[in-house]
Amino acid sequence: MNRSRLASAILALSMLVVAQILAPAARAQSLLRDAETEQFFRDIGEPLMTAAGLDPRAVSIGLVGSPEINAFATLGQSVYFYTGLLVAADDVLEVQGVLAHELGHVAGGHAVRFNEGVAPATNITLLSLVLGAALLAAGAGDAGMAAMMAGQQAAQGKFLAFSREQESRTDQAGAQYLQKAGVDGQGMISFFKELQGQEYRLAIPQDNAYNRTHPLSGERVSALQHVLEQSPSWKKGADPALQARYQRIRAKLIGYVSEPKDTLKAYPLSDTSAPARVARAYAFHKLAEPEKAIAELDALLKVTPNDPYLLEMKGQVQLESGRVADAIPPLREAVARSNGNPLISGMLGHALVQSGEQSGSSASFEEAEKVLRASLARDHDNPFAWMQLETVYERRGDKPRLALATAERLTLTGGNPIAALNSAQVAVQGLEQGTPEWIRAQDIVQLSRNRQEDMAKERRR
Ligand SMILES: [Zn+2]
Numbered sequence: 371m372n373r374s375r376l377a378s379a380i381l382a383l384s385m386l387v388v389a390q391i392l393a394p395a396a397r398a399q400s401l402l403r404d405a406e407t408e409q410f411f412r413d414i415g416e417p418l419m420t421a422a423g424l425d426p427r428a429v430s431i432g433l434v435g436s437p438e439i440n441a442f443a444t445l446g447q448s449v450y451f452y453t454g455l456l457v458a459a460d461d462v463l464e465v466q467g468v469l470a471h472e473l474g475h476v477a478g479g480h481a482v483r484f485n486e487g488v489a490p491a492t493n494i495t496l497l498s499l500v501l502g503a504a505l506l507a508a509g510a511g512d513a514g515m516a517a518m519m520a521g522q523q524a525a526q527g528k529f530l531a532f533s534r535e536q537e538s539r540t541d542q543a544g545a546q547y548l549q550k551a552g553v554d555g556q557g558m559i560s561f562f563k564e565l566q567g568q569e570y571r572l573a574i575p576q577d578n579a580y581n582r583t584h585p586l587s588g589e590r591v592s593a594l595q596h597v598l599e600q601s602p603s604w605k606k607g608a609d610p611a612l613q614a615r616y617q618r619i620r621a622k623l624i625g626y627v628s629e630p631k632d633t634l635k636a637y638p639l640s641d642t643s644a645p646a647r648v649a650r651a652y653a654f655h656k657l658a659e660p661e662k663a664i665a666e667l668d669a670l671l672k673v674t675p676n677d678p679y680l681l682e683m684k685g686q687v688q689l690e691s692g693r694v695a696d697a698i699p700p701l702r703e704a705v706a707r708s709n710g711n712p713l714i715s716g717m718l719g720h721a722l723v724q725s726g727e728q729s730g731s732s733a734s735f736e737e738a739e740k741v742l743r744a745s746l747a748r749d750h751d752n753p754f755a756w757m758q759l760e761t762v763y764e765r766r767g768d769k770p771r772l773a774l775a776t777a778e779r780l781t782l783t784g785g786n787p788i789a790a791l792n793s794a795q796v797a798v799q800g801l802e803q804g805t806p807e808w809i810r811a812q813d814i815v816q817l818s819r820n821r822q823e824d825m826a827k828e829r830r831r
Pocket of ligand 1: 537
């Protein structure tokens with residue numbers, strides 16, 4: 371793969387940072403990170419978490435890239451939605467309903483059953499992350515594959531469904547949260563009925579994953595409906611603003627995961643709604659027709675010029691089409707309009723690195739470093755941003771910082787801890803003793819040693 375092909379492979383993944391998570395789910399799954407989706411999750415999550423007596427700052431909601439229709443709760447107070455579920459749901463009330471149910475599992479402490487034997491305190495090291503083709507090309511492939519295999523083996527036999535009794539109790543808890551938060555419970559009922567095959571809107575297979583992990587029964591759904599009907603919010607409908615945001619995110623995901631021809635069939639040109647334009651922007655982008663992609667986004671930006679996520683997508687399309695200079699202004703605007711969202715800042719940093727590579731300008735690299743460090747200070751778990759920072763330090767010949775950034779990325783991407791250990795040791799030797807960076811490098815040395823021991827133990831079992 372030549373350098374520009376590699377660059378475009380990397381770029382193709384820049385909007386949605388693709389990660390592999392081994393645990394807490396205890397098996398390899400790709401974690402998709404997207405600024406717009408994560409903000410949406412926070413906004414629908416907060417009222418329900420508060421209603422559940424949970425601290426919204428302590429509970430996270432993530433997105434797993436998988437066509438399976440599923441959602442689950444894990445140790446460490448996390449809820450994960452599969453892209454398949456977000457696509458299969460047809461309104462925001464269904465997503466809120468499923469979320470309320472999952473938060474019932476979190477509040478009830480049921481998540482442990484999912485992955486018994488996994489220590490809860492190793493969040494970051496257990497986050498194993500593979501940036502698809504980009505990291506494979508960068509030589510992290512073997513480690514990534516090894517981590518994935520280990521994860522799959524560890525998952526075998528450890529996957530347990532919740533008991534029917536636990537499910538019923540969780541339903542009741544979820545119904546309560548919906549009522550307290552003033553959310554209409556119709557979505558919870560319609561989604562469960564749909565999963566059970568009582569409604570065939572989307573021809574969801576009977577053997578869907580959600581049904582396996584959260585056993586459903588007609589009895590359970592009726593009991594739940596009985597409770598939800600008592601709520602003053604029953605049949606009040608969805609919040610129109612949330613509904614609109616959900617429809618756009620759903621379309622964005624469809625555009626991102628689907629073949630362009632399928633996207634263009636689902637969202638024909640005659641459809642000028644925001645979801646349709648966003649979905650088509652990705653379809654055209656994947657077809658290497660950036661002009662058409664940008665035209666779709668510009669049509670929406672004419673109406674809402676300050677929408678950070680549209681600006682982000684526009685910057686992404688420009689960047690991935692090799693027009694770095696055109697990418698930087700919308701990305702700067704997107705960062706400003708999103709209050710410095712770290713994922714979007716990461717992409718701006720990426721564009722600045724590209725600009726530095728093309729022009730050889732050290733000012734671009736300096737600004738890139740600043741932007742990337744600020745991004746990572748707010749959101750450490752972005753291996754893609756670490757990777758960009760590695761380029762900055764490599765160009766500057768700053769070997770200890772390059773080694774530290776590499777160690778950070780390798781720690782997040784999981785796989786072979788020896789490589790992370792080696793990089794961290796180089797950093798420890800080169801960095802000034804006692805500085806925060808030196809302390810961090812020491813921590814990674816220790817973390818990598820612990821992981822190595824855990825993996826050896828796992829092998830002996
Ligand atoms: Zn459940």
